[in-house]
Amino acid sequence: MKNEVKKRSLPGSAPYPRAPRKRPKIKKLNPSDKDRKKYHKSKRDLEICQRLLDAHPDIALMIEKEGRIIAGNRFLCNGLGCDLSDILNKNIFDFFPEEVAKKRKAAMENALSTGKSLFYRDCNNNRFFEHHITPLRDPQGDITCLAVFTRDITHHAHAEESVKLLSWKLMSTIEEERKKIACDLHDKCGQLVTVVSMGLHSLKEGLPEEMEGTKLLLANCIRLIAELGDKIRTISSGIHPDMIDNLGLAPAIEWYLETYFRNIAGIHYEFKTNCKDKNLGHGIDIALYRIIQESLNNVIRHARARNVLILLEAENRVVRLKIQDDGVGFTLEEALPFKKGEGVGMGLLSMRERAASIGGRLLIQTSPGKGTAVIVTLSVRKEGGDP
Ligand SMILES: Nc1ncnc2c1ncn2[C@@H]1O[C@H](COP(=O)(O)OP(=O)(O)O)[C@@H](O)[C@H]1O
Numbered sequence: 001m002k003n004e005v006k007k008r009s010l011p012g013s014a015p016y017p018r019a020p021r022k023r024p025k026i027k028k029l030n031p032s033d034k035d036r037k038k039y040h041k042s043k044r045d046l047e048i049c050q051r052l053l054d055a056h057p058d059i060a061l062m063i064e065k066e067g068r069i070i071a072g073n074r075f076l077c078n079g080l081g082c083d084l085s086d087i088l089n090k091n092i093f094d095f096f097p098e099e100v101a102k103k104r105k106a107a108m109e110n111a112l113s114t115g116k117s118l119f120y121r122d123c124n125n126n127r128f129f130e131h132h133i134t135p136l137r138d139p140q141g142d143i144t145c146l147a148v149f150t151r152d153i154t155h156h157a158h159a160e161e162s163v164k165l166l167s168w169k170l171m172s173t174i175e176e177e178r179k180k181i182a183c184d185l186h187d188k189c190g191q192l193v194t195v196v197s198m199g200l201h202s203l204k205e206g207l208p209e210e211m212e213g214t215k216l217l218l219a220n221c222i223r224l225i226a227e228l229g230d231k232i233r234t235i236s237s238g239i240h241p242d243m244i245d246n247l248g249l250a251p252a253i254e255w256y257l258e259t260y261f262r263n264i265a266g267i268h269y270e271f272k273t274n275c276k277d278k279n280l281g282h283g284i285d286i287a288l289y290r291i292i293q294e295s296l297n298n299v300i301r302h303a304r305a306r307n308v309l310i311l312l313e314a315e316n317r318v319v320r321l322k323i324q325d326d327g328v329g330f331t332l333e334e335a336l337p338f339k340k341g342e343g344v345g346m347g348l349l350s351m352r353e354r355a356a357s358i359g360g361r362l363l364i365q366t367s368p369g370k371g372t373a374v375i376v377t378l379s380v381r382k383e384g385g386d387p
């Protein structure tokens with residue numbers, strides 16, 4: 001019979017009694033109005049959060065401590081080329097090449113260990129990114145996850161590179177021009193001065209004894225011509241110190257301090273360096289020399305300092321320059337040209353440009369009453385080479 005239950009029993013034994021089938025009792029869930037409201041509210045909250053994330057103009061995501069993605073916006077999906085449902089719960093670091101993932105993981109661990117927001121830049125697949133990581137805490141203050149905001153700054157980075165290149169080109173053109181003017185002054189005018197001086201000497205020697213008055217006049221002219229020769233040499237070295245080409249940066253700084261700074265009443269200076277025999281590369285030499293010149297000019301004009309320390313160090317392909325005075329100091333924000341008016345305060349900006357043009361970074365540490373330190377750091381590819 002169709003509906004008869006098949007009874008299985010061992011041969012020769014009594015039929016096996018069938019256990020009555022009992023369904024486990026499932027308690028019928030009957031959500032209360034309160035639960036239903038709560039459910040709808042959290043659903044609505046999630047939707048609002050998602051809309052907020054999607055409205056953010058950059059890549060935005062939330063990850064757990066190991067990197068599991070728990071929320072993300074449409075820019076994250078676009079960037080990874082997947083739907084949100086495909087990336088949720090996946091590990092964010094699985095989406096990047098090993099080297100990039102390593103660096104980003106380290107940044108995440110840094111934010112987790114310090115508990116502070118972190119800001120850094122990196123490059124992936126020829127594109128440049130700026131990341132901002134913020135640890136998020138629960139009401140007890142424990143970090144539960146991280147919010148990551150990532151901006152594609154490739155255009156910006158390329159523009160920065162172009163400006164740097166342009167700035168370097170501009171600076172080197174200016175230096176080339178200066179060098180040419182200094183050479184012309186030194187060689188052409190200097191030679192003329194020597195010839196004129198020699199002519200006057202022989203004229204004076206050829207004059208008879210009785211023309212004493214004319215002889216005195218000529219002697220005076222010869223003295224003035226010699227002074228003119230000295231002035232031309234000083235001006236020419238001021239425009240472009242030929243010493244920097246022949247002997248390098250450290251001797252040129254020593255010469256500058258001796259010639260110009262020594263005569264400034266009341267300012268004692270000390271110059272310390274381990275670069276006496278090192279060639280830092282011409283672009284670097286001249287840029288650092290100009291930064292020192294501008295810093296010392298500022299010390300003379302504004303600092304009312306008693307002591308200045310000039311420190312130039314090169315070690316492990318890192319060059320560090322520091323010009324420190326114990327003068328009145330100043331408020332940096334107040335000194336920038338857009339605060340002080342056009343044409344004023346270009347010195348600080350030009351120093352920064354000079355440092356950037358050789359791939360360096362210029363930092364100014366100062367505050368009223370605390371003196372001023374101008375610090376430049378840069379890496380060189382090889383000792384004696386340009387950055
Ligand atoms: N070493 C310093 N000590 C005190 N004040 C300084 C120093 N260097 C710069 N400043 C302040 O910063 C301002 C901007 O300097 P700078 O850009 O070189 O322009 P400028 O020297 O033409 O005023 C100065 O006017 C001065 O107020």
Ligand SMILES: [Mg+2]
Pocket residue numbers: 294297298347348
């Ligand atoms: Mg100045």
